[in-house]
Amino acid sequence: MEVAKAKTSIYVDRELWESFKRYARSRGVEVSRLLEDVIRDELLGEALLRAVSELVSSEDYEVDFEPVEPSGLVSELVRVLRDGRSGSVS
Numbered sequence: 001m002e003v004a005k006a007k008t009s010i011y012v013d014r015e016l017w018e019s020f021k022r023y024a025r026s027r028g029v030e031v032s033r034l035l036e037d038v039i040r041d042e043l044l045g046e047a048l049l050r051a052v053s054e055l056v057s058s059e060d061y062e063v064d065f066e067p068v069e070p071s072g073l074v075s076e077l078v079r080v081l082r083d084g085r086s087g088s089v090s
Contacts, residue, residue, distance in 0.1 A: 012020075024034045 020034075021031050024031045027034070
């Protein structure tokens with residue numbers, strides 16, 4: 001089954017468009033195909049958010065965490081997060 005295609009014109013930042021075309025070439029994908037994939041992903045993400053919000057109200061879940069202030073090296077931050085998580089596992 002062949003999908004009907006629509007030719008369109010859009011205005012995009014020139015440097016962004018050139019980068020997008022280079023990216024498509026580097027992946028071995030046609031620009032049109034990659035753009036279609038990006039649009040599909042965006043629409044799918046939006047549909048997924050709508051579906052989840054219909055199934056779950058804000059009263060059904062709660063995000064509970066204590067933020068960690070970053071300081072020093074990234075490895076120190078990872079260690080703090082890992083230590084905090086290991087103390088909550090039974």
